[in-house]
Amino acid sequence: IPVDEFDLVIFGGTGDLARRKILPGLFRRYLAGQMPRGSRIIGAARTEMDDAGYREMVSEAVAEFGGPEKADATGLADFLAALRYVAIDATGDGGWSDLAALMRDGVVRAFYFSVAPSLFGDLAERLHTYGIADRNSRIVVEKPFGRDLASAKALNDTLAAHFNEGQIYRIDHYLGKETVQNLMAVRFGNVLFEPLWNSHYVDHIQITVAETVGVGGRGAYYDKSGAMRDMVQNHLMQLLCLIAMEPPSVFGADEVRDEKLKVIRALQPVESHHIVRGQYDANGDTPSFRADVENPRSFTESFIAMKVNVSNWRWADTPFYLRTGKKMKGRASEIAVVFKDLGHSIFEGDTARHRNILAIRLQPNEGIDLQVTIKEPGPGGMRLIDVPLDMTFADALGDDAEPATDAYERLIMDVIRGNQTLFMRGDEVEAAWAWTDPLINGWEARNDVPKLYDQGSAGPEDAMMLMHRDGRRWRDVK
Numbered sequence: 327i328p329v330d331e332f333d334l335v336i337f338g339g340t341g342d343l344a345r346r347k348i349l350p351g352l353f354r355r356y357l358a359g360q361m362p363r364g365s366r367i368i369g370a371a372r373t374e375m376d377d378a379g380y381r382e383m384v385s386e387a388v389a390e391f392g393g394p395e396k397a398d399a400t401g402l403a404d405f406l407a408a409l410r411y412v413a414i415d416a417t418g419d420g421g422w423s424d425l426a427a428l429m430r431d432g433v434v435r436a437f438y439f440s441v442a443p444s445l446f447g448d449l450a451e452r453l454h455t456y457g458i459a460d461r462n463s464r465i466v467v468e469k470p471f472g473r474d475l476a477s478a479k480a481l482n483d484t485l486a487a488h489f490n491e492g493q494i495y496r497i498d499h500y501l502g503k504e505t506v507q508n509l510m511a512v513r514f515g516n517v518l519f520e521p522l523w524n525s526h527y528v529d530h531i532q533i534t535v536a537e538t539v540g541v542g543g544r545g546a547y548y549d550k551s552g553a554m555r556d557m558v559q560n561h562l563m564q565l566l567c568l569i570a571m572e573p574p575s576v577f578g579a580d581e582v583r584d585e586k587l588k589v590i591r592a593l594q595p596v597e598s599h600h601i602v603r604g605q606y607d608a609n610g611d612t613p614s615f616r617a618d619v620e621n622p623r624s625f626t627e628s629f630i631a632m633k634v635n636v637s638n639w640r641w642a643d644t645p646f647y648l649r650t651g652k653k654m655k656g657r658a659s660e661i662a663v664v665f666k667d668l669g670h671s672i673f674e675g676d677t678a679r680h681r682n683i684l685a686i687r688l689q690p691n692e693g694i695d696l697q698v699t700i701k702e703p704g705p706g707g708m709r710l711i712d713v714p715l716d717m718t719f720a721d722a723l724g725d726d727a728e729p730a731t732d733a734y735e736r737l738i739m740d741v742i743r744g745n746q747t748l749f750m751r752g753d754e755v756e757a758a759w760a761w762t763d764p765l766i767n768g769w770e771a772r773n774d775v776p777k778l779y780d781q782g783s784a785g786p787e788d789a790m791m792l793m794h795r796d797g798r799r800w801r802d803v804k
């Protein structure tokens with residue numbers, strides 16, 4: 327669906343996120359014909375350079391991160407022509423008049439804050455002082471949105487001083503993933519699932535986001551954050567909300583977000599013995615987490631597993647098990663809705679435990695499948711096997727589009743359209759922190775030491791036990 331003509335200003339337009347995700351994503355939208363002629367992308371960052379220099383930088387970013395589309399040289403040249411650059415100082419006056427002079431009337435104005443959150447207030451204020459933002463303008467803000475309830479509130483207040491909630495797009499790229507949206511289509515577009523979507527039929531739900539990478543160059547940031555703040559408070563909570571929420575009356579921004587908010591508010595405090603925190607150990611020459619973050623006394627978790635209860639009628643008795651970690655065995659993200667066993671098997675000799683499992687894979691191979699039990703083909707008698715029923719049109723995504731980038735470009739187009747459904751509302755973020763804060767404060771007060779786990783494993787042994795104690799097991803991380 328085409329969008330209106332726009333000017334998109336990317337503050338931090340020379341940064342890592344802009345080069346890896348935002349700009350290659352916009353290039354793909356341009357090739358797809360979704361960026362109307364005349365639309366412009368204006369990089370704004372601290373580095374001094376001119377339009378030509380910026381185009382050169384973006385062209386290199388596309389060559390490095392652009393996927394198969396980068397081969398389209400004519401398309402790239404046209405795309406680069408739509409780029410401008412302004413050197414700007416977020417905390418001073420440099421460059422702001424130049425940016426003001428560049429802006430046009432009659433097009434959508436969007437401002438992507440791809441900079442450290444400490445600069446959000448400066449940007450918001452100057453966008454107003456220099457008359458650059460109008461009442462129809464939108465701002466996009468990146469994670470981390472606060473590190474606790476107090477800082478998230480302060481950030482919300484800072485933005486609210488200059489923009490109303492309808493103009494603020496808090497991005498969580500997990501919500502932009504094709505499969506996450508497909509989850510809602512499957513759940514709310516079929517008669518099959520909704521009647522079973524409750525604790526009478528669902529035994530439990532598992533949400534796993536496993537990474538094979540370590541902290542990379544983000545050691546200093548990550549040591550102050552940890553898996554709970556970096557992944558659970560935002561991404562895993564958002565996924566949990568989409569699974570657990572009541573059906574909204576329509577698929578509209580506030581209707582969906584109202585339902586998600588109710589889920590967050592229904593989350594019970596998690597008891598400390600239902601939380602397992604882990605830290606990856608050294609492995610031969612491969613350094614430990616503590617070495618990676620250059621803090622030999624770090625108590626920060628690079629892995630967390632927890633059992634969470636949603637206390638409402640639908641989910642009483644159906645636990646949600648969440649886990650996420652770095653340096654794990656595989657790079658795999660999935661949500662698994664594990665249905666209950668049949669109470670009785672009519673098939674003689676069939677002692678296996680057959681379960682329907684709806685698995686929503688975010689990576690690798692984005693897709694949804696449903697495990698069903700069928701007869702093993704052939705003359706061997708009535709033997710049952712479990713097979714996955716693939717519910718994904720594999721080619722819907724096109725060539726191996728890098729899923730995260732795919733999410734970014736989709737979300738940016740939603741910003742231009744003015745559709746906030748897949749963005750977090752301020753009260754949602756605050757509610758998520760209000761639930762998270764006591765858990766973090768609890769282990770910090772106890773000086774809880776994370777359990778060591780082997781790199782390339784499925785996390786600490788205790789995380790297995792968290793499930794085993796309940797007679798359940800984690801699905802394999804491939």
Ligand code: NAD
Binds near residue numbers: 339343344442443445
């Ligand atoms: P980066 O350090 O690579 O880039 C920072 C950008 O901000 C640069 O363009 C720099 O010129 C600009 N900048 C810094 N100070 C400035 C100032 N005073 N005035 C004007 N411009 C200034 O950072 P990044 O990795 O691109 O991250 C940007 C934001 O996105 C951060 O909030 C980060 O937490 C968030 N984020 C990044 C990623 C990622 O994959 N890199 C993922 C999720 C969220």
